[in-house]
Amino acid sequence: MPQTTSAKKALRVASRKRVINDSWRKKYRAAVKAVKDAVTAGETKHLAELTKEAQSMLDRAARRNILHRNTAGRKKAQLAKLTATKS
Numbered sequence: 001m002p003q004t005t006s007a008k009k010a011l012r013v014a015s016r017k018r019v020i021n022d023s024w025r026k027k028y029r030a031a032v033k034a035v036k037d038a039v040t041a042g043e044t045k046h047l048a049e050l051t052k053e054a055q056s057m058l059d060r061a062a063r064r065n066i067l068h069r070n071t072a073g074r075k076k077a078q079l080a081k082l083t084a085t086k087s
Contacts, residue, residue, distance in 0.1 A: 024066045028057040035079055039086045051083045 002008045031054035038047050055076045062072035 021064075021066055024061050024064060028054070028061045028067070031057040032075065032079065035083065039082055042086075044086060047083055047086065051079055054079055 002011050035047070035050045035054045038050050058067065058072040058075055061067045062069045
């Protein structure tokens with residue numbers, strides 16, 4: 001456990017940020033999963049819309065340093081490749 005006042009505050013701040021970061025992580029993972037599920041189910045009707053939303057969530061996560069920007073770019077490219085073959 002932290003002993004100093006500044007360490008106690010750092011623990012409080014880190015725990016608040018962890019909750020926020022976890023929610024962003026959950027959002028982008030759910031968006032990517034929705035695209036992959038749509039592809040496997042063969043639902044091409046809303047595929048472009050789902051892909052656009054997933055790419056937006058990845059960009060937002062990268063902007064907030066939840067993901068590295070290159071990782072977000074790689075995941076976006078993988079989604080685009082996946083949806084291009086199915087639509």
